[in-house]
Amino acid sequence: MSTDQQTRTGETLDVDRTDPAYRAWLKEAVRRVQADANRSADTHLLRFPLPERWGVDLYLKDESTHPTGSLKHRLARSLFLYGLCNGWIRPDRPVIEASSGSTAVSEAYFAKLIGVPFVAVMPRTTSAEKIRLIEFHGARCHFVDDPRGVYEAAAALAAETGGHYMDQFTYAERATDWRGNNNIAESIFRQLRLERFPEPAWIVATAGTGGTSATLARYVRYQQYDTRVCVADPENSCFFEGWTTGDPHVTCDCGSRIEGIGRPRMEPSFVPGAVDRMMKVPDAAAVAAVRALERAIGRKAGGSTGTGLWSALKIVSEMVAEGRTGSVVTLLCDPGDRYLDKYYSDTWLAAQGLDIGPYAATIESLLRTGVWPGRPTGRPGAGPGV
Template identity: 60%
Template sequence: MADTNRTADTHLHRVALPDGWDVSGVELYLKDESTHPTGSLKHRLARSLFLYAICNGEIGPGTTVIEASSGSTAVSEAYFARMLGLPFVAVMSRTTSPEKVAMVEREGGRCHLVADAGEVYDVARRLADECEGHYLDQFTYAERATDWRGNNTIAESVFEQMSLEPHPIPAWIVVGAGTGGTSATFGRYVRFRGAPTRVAVVDPENSAFLPAYQGRSTAGSRGSRIEGIGRPRAEPSFLPRVVDRMLGVPDAASVAAMRFLHDRTGMRAGASTGTNLYGALRIACEMRASGTHGSIVTLVCDHGERYAHTYADDAWLVEQGLDLTAYREVLDRAWLTGEWTG
C-alpha cells in the first residue's frame, strides 16, 4: 500500500489548441500515465493484479510469478515482484522492443521470448504449471482485479482532476485496448456515476477487438505492431457493452500522431499514445463541426524512450512499409483548422 500512497496520481495536461479552437468550446486533455515509477499506464494494473492474486491466496512467499505481456505490463509487474522478493518471468513476443526487455531485466525479471505473439498465453500457463507458480493472466483478470467504482482507479482520478475545468464532466474518454481493462474501468465508472460521458476505444490494424465489437469474425487477426494495444483475439477483459464507439486507426497514423505530439507539445510518448491522440483529435473535429461543446480526455500510455529502435527510427519504419506522410497531413490540418480529412 506504500506504493499506492506514493504514486496516487499522475498529471492531467490541458492541450493548448491553436487560435480558433478557443471559441469552439472543445477542450482536449492528456492524462500522463508515463509518470508512474515504472513509466506506463500498466503500473496501476500490475499493482491491482498482484493485490488480487495475494488476496485470493494465489501468491505467497517464494511464489514464481509468470505473465504473458507485450512489454509494459511485464515491466510494472517485475517491479512489484522485486518489491515482494518474488521471482518473475515475462513471456513476450520476440518483436517486443529491446528497451522493454532490458527494463524487465533491470527490475530483476527474466524474459522468455516466443516467435508468435499468439503463443504467449499457453507458454505462460505451461511455465507456471512446471514451477508450481502463478500465472497472473492480465488478459482475463484486468477487468475484475480493478475496483472500477473508485479506490485510486484511473477513472476516479480523471473525474477528480477535471472537477474545476470549464467542462468538468468529459464528453468523451478515448482509450486503446490491450487487455480491455482500461475501457472496462471507464465504461463502468461513468455508468456508476450516472455521467453522460461516452467511451471511445481506438484499435490499431490487425487487432481482434474492433471486429469483435462489430460482430465480425476475428479469424486471421495477427495482433498489432503498436505495442501495448491490439490483440490477436478479443480478450476476456474486453467488455464491448460498456464501450460507446470504436475507431480503427492505421499503424502509420499511430506513429505519425506520436511524432506529431512531440512536435506540437514537446511530449515524448509511444505509438499507443499516438493511436489515442489520432482518435481524440478526430472526435474533437467532429464536435467542432457539429457545434458541440465539451471536453475530451485521452491517455499518455508510456514514454517514447522505450521505442528508440522502432517507432522513433526512420529505418525501422521503412522496413515495416509505414509511410507517415498522409496521416501527418491529416493531423496538421486538424490542428490548424479543426477540419478532419482522414
Template identity: 55%
Template sequence: MTHRSRRDWLSEALRKIEADFNRSADTHLIPLDLPHTPGITLYLKDESSHPTGSLKHRLARSLFLYALCNEWIGPTTTIVEASSGSTAVSEAYFARLLGLRFIAVVPESTAPPKLDAIRFYGGEVHKVDDARKVYEVAHHLATETGGHYLDQFTYAERVTDWRGNNNIAESLFSQLSHEDHPIPEWVVCGAGTGGTSATIGRFIRYRRHATKLCVADPVGSVFHRNFHDPAIDHLPEGCCSLIEGIGRPRLEPSFVSSVVDRMIAVEDSQSIGAMRAVTDVLGRRVGGSTGTNVWACLQLAKEMAEQGISGSMVTLLCDAGERYGSTYYDDRWLADRGVEWRTEASLVRAKFTPSDPNGPLYRSITK
C-alpha cells in the same frame, strides 16, 4: 511454512504494496488546445509518470493485490505473465518489491528497451516467435515452476474496483472538476486486455455521467470487429498491428464491449504519425498507443465541431516514447515495414497549430 507465518508474510507483502502506492502521486492531466475546433479541449492523462513509466503500473499493482488476497502467491512463488512488454515491466517491479522470481513471456518483436526494463527490475525474459502462443507458454512455465500465472488478459477487468478507490476513471473525473467542462463528452482509450476500458465504462455508468466511452483500436485487431459483429472472436494468422500494448488477435476475456459506446479503427501509419506529432507538441516522446488515442480524439473533435457541440474529451498518454527509440522513432525501421507516416504527422501537427481557417492546409485536414 505454517499457516500463521504464511499469513504474516501475506500481511507484510500487502503492506509493502500499499506503502509503494502511498508514496506515489497522482498522474498529471495535461490540457491541449485545438485551435481549429474552438470550445473543445483535449486532455491527456499522463500515465507515463508512474514509477515504471506506463499505464500498466496500475494494472500490475491490482493484479498482485488480487492474487495475494486470494492467497495464490506465497513467499516462494514464481510469478509468470504473458505480455507485450509494459505490463511485464511493472509486474517485475512489484515482484522485486516482494522478493519473488518473475518470468515474462513476450513476443519476439517486443521493443528491446522494454526487455531491458524487465531485466532491470530483476525479471527474466522468455521470448516466443508466435505472439499467439504467449498464453500457453506462460501457463506451461507457471506449471513447470510451481508458480502462478497472473494472466492479465483474464483478470484485468475484475482486479480493479470500478466504483472508485482511486481508479483511473475516478482520478480523471476528479481532476476535471474545476475545468470549464468538468464532465467530458468523450473518454478515449485503447484496449489491450480491456481492463482500462471496462473500468472507465463501468465508472461512467455507476456515476450516471453523460460521458461516452470510445475505444481506439488498431486496424489489425479483433476488438473493433467483435464490437460490430460478436461472432468474430479472432483474426486470421498474419493479421496484426505494430502498435504494442493495444489491439489483440483474439478476443480477450477482459474486453467488455457492452460498456463501450463507440470504437474507431486506426491504421498503424495514423498512430505513428499522431505519435510523432504529439511528441513535437509536448516536446517529449510518447508511445505508439498514445498516437492511436489522439487520432481517434481528433476525429471525434471534428464531429463535435460539425454538430456545434463544445466540451472536453480525455485520453491517455499511455507511456513514454523512450522505449521505442529503435522502433517507432527509427525511420528506417518504419520504412522496412512499409509504414508511411509523414503525411499523417503533418495533418495532426496542423490540428494543434493556429492557421488561417480559410487556407488550404486547414481544409485538407478537415475534409
C-alpha cells in the same frame, strides 16, 4: 495443509494458509504493495493546445509518470493485490505473465518489491528498452516467436515451476475496483473539476487487456455521467471486428505492431457492451500522432498513445464541425524513449512499409483549420471561427 489443495490452474498448493509464517509473509507483501500506492502521487492531466475559440478542450492523462513509467503500473498493482488476497501468489514461487512489455515491466517491479521471482513471456519483437527494464528489476524474459503463443507458454511455465500465471488478459477487469478507490476514471473526473467542461463528452482509451476501457465505462455509468467511451484499435487486432460483429471468437493471424495494445483474440477482460464507440486506426496514423504530440507539448510517447490521440483528434473535429462544445480525454500511456528504435525511427518505418506523411498532413490541417480533411464542415456557422 489446507483442505483446498488446488489453485484455479490446477497447481498444487504447497503452503498451509493457516501457517503463521505464511500469514505474516502475506500481510507484509500486501502492505508493501499498498505502500507503493500511498507513496505515489496522482498522474498529471495535460492539455493539448487547441484554439480556445473552438470550444473544445483536449487532455491527456499522463500515465508515464508512474514509478514504472506506464499505465500498466495501476494494473500490475491491482493484479498483485488480487493474486495475493486470493492465495495464488506464494513465497519463493515465481509469478509468470504473458505480456507485450509494459505490464511485464510493472509486474517485475512488484515481484521484486515482495520478493518473488518473475518471468515475462513475450513476443521476440518486444522493444529492447522494455526488455532492459524488465531485467533491471531482476526478472527473466522468455521469448516466443508467434505472439499468439504467449498464453500457452506462460501457462506451461507456471505448471512446470509450480508458479502462478497472473493472466492479465482474464483478470484485468476483475482486479480493479471500477466503482472508485482512486482508479483512473475517478482521478480524471476529479482533475477536471475546475475546468470549463468538467464532465468530458468523450474519453478515448486503447485496448490491450480491455481492463482500462471497462473501468472507465463502468465508472461513467455508475456515476450517471453522460460521458461516452471510445476504444481505438490498431491494425492486426481483432477487438474492432469483434465489437462490430458481436463475435467473441474472432481472431487475427498476426500480432500488433503497436506494443501494449491490440490482440490476436477477443480477450476475456474486454467488455464490448460497456463501449460506446470503436475506431480502427492505421499504425502509420498512430506514429504520425505521437510525432505531432511531441511538436505540440514537447513529450515523446509510445504508439498506444498515438492510436488514442488520433481517435481523440477525430472526435474533436466532429465536435467542431457540429458546433458542439466540451472536453475530450485520452491517455498518454507510456514514454516514447522505450520506442526510439521503432516509432521514432524512419528506418523502422521504411522496413514496416509505413508512410506517415498523409496522416501527418491530416493532423496538421486539422490543427490549422479545425476541419478534418474530406469531412463536411457541418451546419453554417459551426466552424472553428465561431
